[in-house]
Structures are given as structure tokens and as C-alpha cells.
Amino acid sequence: xxxxxxxxxxxALKTAVDNGADAVYIGFRDSTNARxxxxxxxxxxxxxxxxxxxxxxxxxxxxxxxxxxQPDGWEQWKAAxxxxxxxxxxxxxLADMGLLDYAASRYPDIPRHLSVQGSATSYEALSFxxxxxxxxxxxxxxxxxxDQVRGVAKYSPVELxxxxxxxxxxxxxxxCYLSSYLTDESxxxxxxxxxxxxxxxxxxxxxxxxxxxxxxxxxxxxGESAGYPTLCKGRFEVExxxxxxxxEPVSLNTLDLLPELQELGISxxxxxxxxxxxxxIADVARTWRxxxxxxxxxxxxxxxxxxxxxxxxxxxxxxxxxxxxxHRKWK
Amino acid sequence: MMKxxxxxxxxxxxxxxxxxxxxxxxxxxxxTIYLGEAVCSRRRELKPDDWFDLARDLSACGKEVVISTxxxxxxxxxxxxxxxxxxxxxxxxxxxxxxxVQVASRHHIPFITGPSMNIYNVATLRVLAKQGLKGWNLPVxxxxxxxxxxxxxxxxxxxxxxxxVFAWGFLPLAWSSRCFTARHxxxxxxxxxxxxxxxxxxxxxxxxESQELFRLNGISTLSGSxxxxxxxxxxxxxxxxxxxxxxxxxxxxxxxxxRFDQVRRGEVPATDPLQLVEAPPCNGYWxxxxxMDLIG
Numbered sequence: 152x153x154x155x156x157x158x159x160x161x162x163a164l165k166t167a168v169d170n171g172a173d174a175v176y177i178g179f180r181d182s183t184n185a186r187x188x189x190x191x192x193x194x195x196x197x198x199x200x201x202x203x204x205x206x207x208x209x210x211x212x213x214x215x216x217x218x219x220x221q222p223d224g225w226e227q228w229k230a231a232x233x234x235x236x237x238x239x240x241x242x243x244x245l246a247d248m249g250l251l252d253y254a255a256s257r258y259p260d261i262p263r264h265l266s267v268q269g270s271a272t273s274y275e276a277l278s279f280x281x282x283x284x285x286x287x288x289x290x291x292x293x294x295x296x297x298d299q300v301r302g303v304a305k306y307s308p309v310e311l312x313x314x315x316x317x318x319x320x321x322x323x324x325x326x327c328y329l330s331s332y333l334t335d336e337s338x339x340x341x342x343x344x345x346x347x348x349x350x351x352x353x354x355x356x357x358x359x360x361x362x363x364x365x366x367x368x369x370x371x372x373x374g375e376s377a378g379y380p381t382l383c384k385g386r387f388e389v390e391x392x393x394x395x396x397x398x399e400p401v402s403l404n405t406l407d408l409l410p411e412l413q414e415l416g417i418s419x420x421x422x423x424x425x426x427x428x429x430x431x432i433a434d435v436a437r438t439w440r441x442x443x444x445x446x447x448x449x450x451x452x453x454x455x456x457x458x459x460x461x462x463x464x465x466x467x468x469x470x471x472x473x474x475x476x477x478h479r480k481w482k
Numbered sequence: 483m484m485k486x487x488x489x490x491x492x493x494x495x496x497x498x499x500x501x502x503x504x505x506x507x508x509x510x511x512x513x514t515i516y517l518g519e520a521v522c523s524r525r526r527e528l529k530p531d532d533w534f535d536l537a538r539d540l541s542a543c544g545k546e547v548v549i550s551t552x553x554x555x556x557x558x559x560x561x562x563x564x565x566x567x568x569x570x571x572x573x574x575x576x577x578x579x580x581x582x583v584q585v586a587s588r589h590h591i592p593f594i595t596g597p598s599m600n601i602y603n604v605a606t607l608r609v610l611a612k613q614g615l616k617g618w619n620l621p622v623x624x625x626x627x628x629x630x631x632x633x634x635x636x637x638x639x640x641x642x643x644x645x646x647v648f649a650w651g652f653l654p655l656a657w658s659s660r661c662f663t664a665r666h667x668x669x670x671x672x673x674x675x676x677x678x679x680x681x682x683x684x685x686x687x688x689x690x691e692s693q694e695l696f697r698l699n700g701i702s703t704l705s706g707s708x709x710x711x712x713x714x715x716x717x718x719x720x721x722x723x724x725x726x727x728x729x730x731x732x733x734x735x736x737x738x739x740x741r742f743d744q745v746r747r748g749e750v751p752a753t754d755p756l757q758l759v760e761a762p763p764c765n766g767y768w769x770x771x772x773x774m775d776l777i778g
Contacts, residue, residue, distance in 0.1 A: 219600055275555070279581070332653070
């Protein structure tokens with residue numbers, strides 16, 4: 152299985168490559184990718200430098216152009232595909248059907264990967280993308296259980312990549328408009344979820360409050376650690392109880408599932424986090440490299456080492472990790 | 483004149499409630515009725531044959547009927563149900579996922595896409611037209627300007643693909659494999675005891691300042707405010723919108739339909755407020771603002 156790591160900047164890209172990433176994924180510095188953050192992502196010069204660096208060390212570079220262009224953005228998004236092609240990326244990660252069509256007809260030789268934002272959760276959906284745009288690989292949404300991944304993998308017409316570690320989107324990616332409902336930006340339209348421009352922190356007599364476009368997302372008591380106000384991970388009231396009504400702020404960690412994912416024929420595991428620092432990327436990439444190497448070296452004998460577990464726990468939201476939807480115990 | 487449609491029932495109602503609802507709807511001035519379960523695979527009060535019987539009845543009453551498919555397809559069983567819906571030649575299908583586009587197109591069944599299909603540009607519509615697309619819904623997070631550009635783009639390419647707009651009801655905003663209703667009751671999803679039946683219009687999720695944010699409805703999350711584009715009907719008509727979708731609720735629906743029907747006929751001032759069911763109104767998406775906003 153390949154290790155696919157995030158790179159929000161050139162230093163992060165180099166770090167990921169140096170620590171064993173088989174491939175890194177990057178995006179341009181605009182809303183054409185689903186992780187638009189101030190000060191992150193790549194211009195053409197940096198991207199070219201990153202691609203050179205990765206290629207000279209045997210790693211590949213994927214370029215994510217995985218937001219959904221509206222008519223007034225069409226030329227810009229199309230140009231992003233042209234730029235990626237011109238830079239010589241190893242694959243373009245796309246979600247929009249129109250853009251996939253453009254890339255497939257214009258650059259048939261550049262592999263196309265279906266982004267997780269494309270929201271394909273069945274082999275029929277994968278067949279749609281394979282038949283129409285000849286995609287080579289698809290990233291599965293983080294909503295499937297392991298059994299369901301097994302079902303998809305069994306008949307999948309394309310390579311599969313699954314999320315292995317990082318923040319946990321609990322809604323089917325590409326079909327979540329919660330963010331634009333509260334702010335005016337969503338992953339689909341602007342490559343942003345709970346955008347920073349709408350966030351406000353305030354110390355009040357009731358505690359520290361986090362707000363998203365003035366909506367109270369969470370309130371923290373003394374000594375409680377405060378998380379970024381991602382709206383689906385706030386504390387709300389439902390029928391008189393206040394709790395994390397949608398999801399706790401936890402991270403996904405599927406180290407324990409590696410042998411099963413391998414057995415299912417999964418081609419790649421993906422680390423989330425283009426917004427993370429190079430130091431974070433270094434720790435995560437190194438840990439997963441060791442785990443994957445171990446998996447290859449000791450068939451049938453794979454065990455998760457404590458130091459991997461500790462490293463990853465320390466890097467997780469709230470220090471908590473979960474197998475997410477991969478197991479079916481969650482409520 | 484623009485058509486009025488009743489979207490699929492997004493909530494979980496008992497079989498009798500569903501039958502009673504459509505018995506009344508047969509008499510309402512709606513042109514198109516979407517039937518079927520679009521949210522949760524565990525909601526099986528009505529079997530596929532029940533839906534088809536209902537479809538035939540409503541069809542006989544002069545309604546155009548479309549069978550809706552599940553939005554999040556996760557299992558072999560979900561695909562079997564999808565196959566069953568597409569294995570017929572009586573009714574159009576509402577595809578709510580690429581799986582449905584693939585299966586419908588394989589069966590040569592013409593289809594309409596629901597609002598959860600990501601149609602953001604004309605190139606996408608062109609792709610789907612090749613598969614048998616006969617009409618499409620604007621994704622709920624898009625507004626007037628984009629819609630206008632899409633309709634203009636279609637005209638320029640000579641593509642006849644009628645546009646439908648979700649214009650009244652709680653906006654379906656997200657789908658998950660987690661069930662938030664089961665979570666609230668501390669039940670595993672696979673043994674949810676069908677608690678959604680107790681919440682015929684979802685469970686209110688409020689901020690700790692009592693702001694109505696969302697409605698939890700099984701695996702789906704809807705808006706806490708009710709989208710209401712009644713005042714925009716004349717603008718939609720000018721733009722060339724073909725159908726206006728009203729999302730079923732278990733109370734007050736007849737009045738809603740009646741009022742929209744009046745407005746599309748130009749019989750009442752478009753500014754007349756619609757205060758039928760308790761819930762704050764919103765229309766922000768239409769104006770390119772946060773969806774929860776109320777403009778004007």
C-alpha cells in the first residue's frame with residue numbers, strides 16, 4: 152500500500168518526501184482546491200520546485216483541484232487543470248463531473264483520481280466515473296464501515312485510496328453544505344469549511360466562547376481545551392440535553408486496520424492535513440512509513456507498536472482517536 | 483406556468499401517515515410528486531411495491547410521478563433497492579447519487595437529478611445529458627446568479643434540460659453514515675428502534691443560546707430555518723425555471739401548496755408572508771449569502 156501525504160507548503164512537501172511518502176498531494180493557492188487556507192498551498196513556481204524535489208527522490212505528486220466550479224469560475228478551474236498538466240504532476244485529483252470530462256478529453260494521459268469530494272460510496276458510482284472519465288483511482292469517503300469498504304473493493308473497477316489518519320469528516324464529503332449554511336462558504340464552493348474569516352473567540356463570564364458567523368458553536372469551562380469551531384463538532388442542545396450532538400472532536404486513526412485494508416486490496420492510505428505544520432507531517436509520515444514497512448515485512452504478524460500509537464495520539468484532536476465509521480460501534 | 487412539485491418525504495412517517503398524506507396530495511394543485519425513501523435504508527414502512535402502487539394511483543389522478551432513490555448508497559442492499567427502482571419502465575427516477583445515474587442509464591431509464599447531486603456548471607449537465615438526464619435540481623447551496631448563468635449556458639448549447647428549484651421547506655444540508663437520532667437516544671444505528679417515527683419533522687438542534695440551527699433527521703441534517711422562496715417565484719418564472727419544489731411536512735402542507743399555486747398564477751401579492759408552520763424563515767442561499775440569513 153502506498154502512503155499518500157498532505158503538503159500545504161513546500162517545506163511540508165519536502166518533509167513528507169524525506170519521511171517516506173510515496174506520494175504527496177498539493178493544491179493551488181486559490182479556491183480550486185478543497186483546503187483553501189490563508190498562507191498555504193502552491194503557486195506555479197513552488198509547485199514546480201516541489202515536483203522536482205519529489206521526483207528526484209522517487210515520490211510522486213498529485214494535484215487536487217477538487218472544488219466545484221460555477222459558471223463564472225469555469226475558466227479559472229479549467230486553467231488550474233491546464234497548469235497542473237503543464238507542471239507535470241503525476242495525477243490530478245478531481246471531483247466535478249464537468250472538470251473530469253475536460254481533463255479526460257484534454258489530457259487523457261495524465262491519470263485522474265476521483266477526490267473524496269466526489270462522494271462515491273458504491274462500486275456503481277465508481278463505475279460511473281470509470282466509464283465516463285476513465286479515472287484510475289478513487290478516494291473513498293470516510294463514512295463507510297470496513298464491511299462496506301469490503302463490498303466496494305470487491306467489485307471496484309478502479310484503485311482505491313482510503314483515509315488513514317487525521318481530522319474526521321463525518322458527513323459524506325462533497326455533499327455537506329453545513330458550512331455555507333452558517334457562513335457563505337463551503338468545501339464545494341470555496342474549498343473552506345467553517346472558514347477562519349467567520350470565527351470569533353470571546354472570553355465571557357460563562358467561559359471562553361467560539362462563534363462562527365455569530366452562532367455560538369461551543370463554550371469552554373476553565374481548564375477545558377478549546378478546539379477550532381468546526382460547526383459539526385460543537386456542543387448543542389437537543390431536547391434539553393447539551394452535548395456533541397453531531398460528533399466529538401476526535402481524529403481518525405486506522406493503524407489497527409492496516410492488515411485488513413491490505414487484504415481488501417486497497418492501493419493507498421491517505422493522511423489528512425494540508426493545514427498542518429512540517430513538524431506534524433514529519434511525525435505522521437515517519438510513523439505510517441514504519442507501520443507500512445512492517446506490514447510488508449511481516450505478513451500475517453502485523454502489530455501496532457506502542458510508540459506509533461503514542462506519537463499519533465499526541466497529534467490528534469483532543470488526544471482522542473477513533474476508527475471512525477470503519478467500525479460499527481459508534482452511535 | 484411553472485410547475486409545482488412535492489419533493490420526496492425526507493422524514494420518517496408511518497405507512498398510514500404516508501398514504502393519508504398522498505391521498506390528500508392527489509387533490510392538491512401540484513404537478514409532480516416524488517415518491518420513495520431518499521434518506522435512510524432502515525426506513526422501510528413502505529416496500530418498493532407499495533411505492534409503485536402509490537405511484538400508479540397518483541399517476542391515475544393526473545400527477546407526474548418520479549421515484550426517488552436513496553441519497554447515500556452504502557451497501558449491497560442499497561444497490562439492490564436501487565436496481566429494483568430502475569428495473570421498470572413506467573416512471574422517471576430521481577437520481578440522488580452517481581450510483582443511481584449509472585444504474586438508471588444502464589436500464590435506459592430517463593432520470594432527473596435531485597438537489598444533492600453536485601451540478602455546478604454546464605459541462606456537468608452535458609455529461610449527465612448523455613446518460614439520460616431529463617431535468618435537474620439546483621444544489622441547495624447555490625443561488626439566483628449561478629442558476630441564471632446555468633440556464634443561459636444551457637440555452638446557448640441548445641440543451642433542453644428543465645431546471646427545478648427547492649423553494650420551500652427545511653433544506654437537506656448533509657448526509658452521514660452516522661445516525662444522529664440514534665446517537666441522541668444512545669442507541670447503535672443498527673438497532674435504532676426507529677426513533678425517527680417519533681419525530682415527524684426531525685429533532686431541533688439549537689445553540690446554547692437557543693438559536694435554531696439544524697434539524698436532525700436520522701442520518702441527514704437539515705436546516706433549522708425553513709427555506710422560503712415564495713416571493714422569488716416571479717423572478718424564477720422570468721429566468722426560465724421549470725419547476726418549484728416544496729418539501730413535504732406533516733402539517734400545513736395543503737395551505738403551503740395553495741399559496742404557492744396562487745402566487746404562480748399571480749393571484750396574490752408576492753410579498754404576502756407565509757406564516758403557516760412554526761419555524762424561522764430563511765432565503766440567504768438565493769442571494770449568495772449564508773443560507774440561514776433572511777434577506778428583505
